[in-house]
Amino acid sequence: xxxxxxxxxxxxxxxxxxxxxxxxxxxxxxxxxxxxxxxxxxxxxxxxxxxxxxxxxxxxxxxxxxxxxxxxxxxxxxxxxxxxxxxxxxxxxxxxxxxxxxxxxxxxxxxxxxxxxxxxxxxxxxxxxxxxxxxxxxxxxxxxxxxxxxxxxxxxxxxxxxxxxxxxxxxxxxxxxxxxxxxxxxxxxxxxxxxxxxxxxxxxxxxxxxxxxxxxxxxxxxxxxxxxxxxxxxxxxxxxxxxxxxxxxxxxxxxxxxxxxxxxxxxxxxxxxxxxxxxxxxxxxxxxxxxxxxxxxxxxxxxxxxxxxxxxxxxxxxxxxxxx
Amino acid sequence: xxxxxxxxxxxxxxxxxxxxxxxxxxxxxxxxxxxxxxxxxxxxxxxxxxxxxxxxxxxxxxxxxxxxxxxxxxxxxxxxxxxxxxxxxxxxxxxxxxxxxxxxxxxxxxxxxxxxxxxxxxxxxxxxxxxxxxxxxxxxxxxxxxxxxxxxxxxxxxxxxxxxxxxxxxxxxxxxxxxxxxxxxxxxxxxxxxxxxxxxxxxxxxxxxxxxxxxxxxxxxxxxxxxxxxxxxxxxxxxxxxxxxxxxxxxxxxxxxxxxxxxxxxxxxxxxxxxxxxxxxxxxxxxxxxxxxxxxxxxxxxxxxxxxxxxxxxxxxxxxxxxxxxxxxxxxxxxxxxxxxxxxxxxxxxxxxxxxxxxxxxxxxxxxxxxxxxxxxxxxxxxxxxxxxxxxxxxxxxxxxxxxxxxxxxxxxxxxxxxxxxxxxxxxxxxxxxxxxxxxxxxxxxxxxxxxxxxxxxxxxxxxxxxxxxxxxxxxxxxxxxxxxxxxxxxxxxxxxxxxxxxxxxxxxxxxxxxxxxxxxxxxxxxxxxxxxxxxxxxxxxxxxxxxxxxxxxxxxxxxxxxxxxxxxxxxxxxxxxxxxxxxxxxxxxxxxxxxxxxxxxxxxxxxxxxxxxxxxxxxxxxxxxxxxxxxxxxxx
Numbered sequence: 001x002x003x004x005x006x007x008x009x010x011x012x013x014x015x016x017x018x019x020x021x022x023x024x025x026x027x028x029x030x031x032x033x034x035x036x037x038x039x040x041x042x043x044x045x046x047x048x049x050x051x052x053x054x055x056x057x058x059x060x061x062x063x064x065x066x067x068x069x070x071x072x073x074x075x076x077x078x079x080x081x082x083x084x085x086x087x088x089x090x091x092x093x094x095x096x097x098x099x100x101x102x103x104x105x106x107x108x109x110x111x112x113x114x115x116x117x118x119x120x121x122x123x124x125x126x127x128x129x130x131x132x133x134x135x136x137x138x139x140x141x142x143x144x145x146x147x148x149x150x151x152x153x154x155x156x157x158x159x160x161x162x163x164x165x166x167x168x169x170x171x172x173x174x175x176x177x178x179x180x181x182x183x184x185x186x187x188x189x190x191x192x193x194x195x196x197x198x199x200x201x202x203x204x205x206x207x208x209x210x211x212x213x214x215x216x217x218x219x220x221x222x223x224x225x226x227x228x229x230x231x232x233x234x235x236x237x238x239x240x241x242x243x244x245x246x247x248x249x250x251x252x253x254x255x256x257x258x259x260x261x262x263x264x265x266x267x268x269x270x271x272x273x274x275x276x277x278x279x280x281x282x283x284x285x286x287x288x289x290x291x292x293x294x295x296x297x298x299x300x301x302x303x304x305x306x307x308x309x310x311x312x313x314x315x316x317x318x319x320x321x322x323x324x
Numbered sequence: 325x326x327x328x329x330x331x332x333x334x335x336x337x338x339x340x341x342x343x344x345x346x347x348x349x350x351x352x353x354x355x356x357x358x359x360x361x362x363x364x365x366x367x368x369x370x371x372x373x374x375x376x377x378x379x380x381x382x383x384x385x386x387x388x389x390x391x392x393x394x395x396x397x398x399x400x401x402x403x404x405x406x407x408x409x410x411x412x413x414x415x416x417x418x419x420x421x422x423x424x425x426x427x428x429x430x431x432x433x434x435x436x437x438x439x440x441x442x443x444x445x446x447x448x449x450x451x452x453x454x455x456x457x458x459x460x461x462x463x464x465x466x467x468x469x470x471x472x473x474x475x476x477x478x479x480x481x482x483x484x485x486x487x488x489x490x491x492x493x494x495x496x497x498x499x500x501x502x503x504x505x506x507x508x509x510x511x512x513x514x515x516x517x518x519x520x521x522x523x524x525x526x527x528x529x530x531x532x533x534x535x536x537x538x539x540x541x542x543x544x545x546x547x548x549x550x551x552x553x554x555x556x557x558x559x560x561x562x563x564x565x566x567x568x569x570x571x572x573x574x575x576x577x578x579x580x581x582x583x584x585x586x587x588x589x590x591x592x593x594x595x596x597x598x599x600x601x602x603x604x605x606x607x608x609x610x611x612x613x614x615x616x617x618x619x620x621x622x623x624x625x626x627x628x629x630x631x632x633x634x635x636x637x638x639x640x641x642x643x644x645x646x647x648x649x650x651x652x653x654x655x656x657x658x659x660x661x662x663x664x665x666x667x668x669x670x671x672x673x674x675x676x677x678x679x680x681x682x683x684x685x686x687x688x689x690x691x692x693x694x695x696x697x698x699x700x701x702x703x704x705x706x707x708x709x710x711x712x713x714x715x716x717x718x719x720x721x722x723x724x725x726x727x728x729x730x731x732x733x734x735x736x737x738x739x740x741x742x743x744x745x746x747x748x749x750x751x752x753x754x755x756x757x758x759x760x761x762x763x764x765x766x767x768x769x770x771x772x773x774x775x776x777x778x779x780x781x782x783x784x785x786x787x788x789x790x791x792x793x794x795x796x797x798x799x800x801x802x803x804x805x806x807x808x809x810x811x812x813x814x815x816x817x818x819x820x821x822x823x824x825x826x827x828x829x830x831x832x833x834x835x836x837x838x839x840x841x842x843x844x845x846x847x848x849x850x851x852x853x854x855x856x857x858x859x860x861x862x863x864x865x866x867x868x869x870x871x872x873x874x875x876x877x878x879x880x881x882x883x884x885x886x887x888x889x890x891x892x893x894x895x896x897x898x899x900x901x902x903x904x905x906x907x908x909x910x911x912x913x914x915x916x917x918x919x920x921x922x923x924x925x926x927x928x929x930x931x932x933x934x935x936x937x938x939x940x941x942x943x944x945x946x947x948x949x950x951x952x953x954x955x956x957x958x959x960x961x
Binding site: 166167170190191192193195196197199200203244 | 788789790792794796936939940942943947949
């Protein structure tokens with residue numbers, strides 16, 4: 001007896017967003033990355049089209065992040081000492097995008113200056129041809145001080161500037177608007193809050209195909225189900241035609257994973273937890289894949305080995321089964 | 325370019341080129357026309373009347389077709405293209421004509437009120453003096469006379485009065501006046517009680533004083549009522565002194581469970597009530613002890629705290645009150661400083677979060693007897709909402725916080741003299757103009773003032789849809805103050821105490837949360853009974869807003885649903901009005917109990933629906949702009 005698979009019909013689609021600009025487009029990137037465009041829930045190939053595969057961004061920091069797990073620093077080796085070298089290594093490890101995080105302090109331990117932030121950003125752009133995301137430390141005033149000169153110094157590159165939040169989005173959005181960049185908009189795990197920030201950003205005149213939303217998530221075992229459910233609802237609303245939810249989603253799977261005890265702690269944990277390195281990487285990979293299943297378009301990762309494994313998972317999920 | 329003759333009746337005649345705005349022409353003629361909104365056609369304050377000739381109107385917002393037919397035009401939106409004659413209406417007339425303010429109906433005694441239906445009667449009695457041949461005791465003598473006068477069989481008297489009764493009868497030389505309470509709601513068949521006794525005959529037209537009290541979480545209101553005429557003779561209101569021990573009912577309950585917290589809270593609210601009582605009594609020049617009955621309304625927590633009945637079970641699942649129908653009590657036991665042996669009648673509630681304030685509110689709105697589906701909303705610290713008609717009543721309660729009563733806001737105040745009750749912001753200069761209650765220099769901003777202020781800030785771009793103040797605006801009124809970003813509503817040189825009156829980002833957040841809670845209450849209630857909000861035919865609004873609530877502004881911030889303004893009716897403080905009605909009539913008192921038994925309470929904490937609706941409403945006017953078409957249109961203008 002033939003099995004009929006029920007299909008939902010959707011009226012909406014996720015917006016297509018292109019990150020990075022090649023020389024022809026006014027930037028210097030070797031390639032650009034386009035995400036979004038889906039007309040169905042994640043990987044439901046039989047139901048609609050998924051024109052762009054989800055992508056992997058790799059997080060690097062403007063100077064060696066001593067607060068990171070040594071598992072990560074060991075894996076990246078000397079590359080982690082220098083953002084340019086790190087970007088290159090990330091590209092070689094299979095990144096689609098580079099995500100540069102700016103630490104509050106510079107390499108010399110003094111507070112980061114706009115000049116050093118611009119220098120680091122430019123160095124990364126020169127070292128790798130991949131499109132770039134630059135995330136400031138997350139302190140309203142400092143973020144604005146750093147992101148404005150970066151946006152100006154890299155005009156036309158279609159960088160994703162982050163992180164725009166409800167209480168601090170104007171300056172970042174204005175900088176993106178004036179310099180042909182994009183913004184990443186973060187809200188605290190709530191469908192309405194995500195919509196509201198998108199409306200506020202749209203009200204400033206930034207076209208929504210230059211906005212990515214970061215709905216915030218938790219790692220496996222740390223509230224991922226809440227994040228999952230919010231992302232799923234956002235995607236359902238988008239497919240039902242709610243324009244303010246039709247933006248691609250970015251999730252910081254690496255950042256969340258490497259806060260967990262399972263990834264961070266190697267000693268004094270039950271023996272059954274097994275090998276520390278393997279466990280930590282598994283944790284990052286499983287977190288990332290779960291979030292891809294809930295609709296993430298960009299997953300930001302930290303460990304080089306996770307990159308390869310998540311990429312393999314994306315390959316499998318994107319393989320369209322033969323008809324019949 | 326062609327010039328036209330513009331004649332301002334009573335002022336000047338001048339020549340202006342085609343395309344001149346009437347407001348510009350008036351300025352040239354040195355005529356002051358108010359333009360609080362900065363000439364953007366929003367406020368309607370610049371209305372003039374074209375008495376001869378024709379003009380081109382760019383916008384007629386705020387003018388009815390009849391207005392336009394009568395020649396009215398907005399000076400800032402009207403262009404001179406021909407010779408015209410213009411009349412400038414006096415300012416008061418403009419204020420009156422603007423129809424968006426809903427004024428609370430005045431308190432008048434119910435039609436056909438008569439004291440004869442009252443359980444409380446003041447009876448002049450002529451007692452036969454005792455003698456050697458009539459050895460009847462004093463109390464029996466009094467009872468016999470009462471029996472003859474009232475037809476009631478038996479009477480009770482309390483010991484303190486019994487002790488004094490004999491002397492009073494002798495002092496009056498066997499002419500006395502007795503105050504008799506034939507029944508109360510919980511003793512319908514009596515026995516009747518002699519409440520008070522005076523020597524001699526009290527003149528018939530001397531008022532019989534009683535009091536209706538509403539204990540709000542934030543505001544306590546008291547009406548002094550003459551039972552003979554049914555008229556409210558004095559009113560007084562003040563913040564509940566309990567506020568200092570917590571702004572909402574939950575924090576009060578928690579405070580009450582600590583040490584002697586419950587005693588302290590009881591004393592604080594009694595202090596407020598008794599102060600108000602004295603203030604009201606002073607107005608009519610009587611002593612509080614001359615007040616012979618009180619009805620009390622208020623939410624369940626306030627009622628428990630007044631009576632010092634443990635309230636902690638209200639807060640904890642399954643949210644049960646100690647008592648919904650409080651038996652009648654004596655004033656001296658409750659601690660209300662009226663006549664010690666007067667009856668205090670606490671009105672009944674429905675549940676932990678639907679108290680007497682809402683049953684009394686439903687009574688005074690007449691919702692329980694309405695034909696069409698009606699929404700009743702009591703905007704207080706708890707937003708209580710009832711939807712229904714004579715067939716059914718459903719209710720929700722949501723915690724809104726005290727912002728709409730002017731509390732918990734930096735420069736907030738009650739709607740009394742000196743409160744800014746309406747504000748306009750000029751869309752270009754971002755300067756304000758405002759109306760102050762009593763026409764004095766402003767002291768602060770009351771609830772309705774805050775609503776209109778937030779709406780104006782939103783429409784002029786001082787704040788974004790999320791309430792963030794735009795500090796980059798070219799005006800010194802936006803600034804970073806000691807409490808974060810703020811907007812200066814009135815500069816120190818124009819205020820009562822010389823300090824700037826501001827609204828801070830935190831204040832705006834409080835107001836947004838308050839309005840979001842109430843709007844979410846509407847939507848969840850309407851959804852849960854399956855009535856689309858837009859099909860509601862009338863909306864009754866109660867609350868301590870003072871005289872007005874500006875419906876347009878309340879819709880613009882998303883507090884009230886976007887529907888034609890004529891569906892809204894502002895009733896003022898419906899809780900105290902309900903207490904007043906219960907004081908005047910046995911039938912109304914019984915009806916409150918009936919309302920209490922008919923209401924279906926919908927618990928909002930049962931699932932996520934309310935929270936979702938709340939965050940969705942935590943935006944100006946709402947995350948889903950399609951729910952507010954008129955506001956959408958206003959933003960686009």
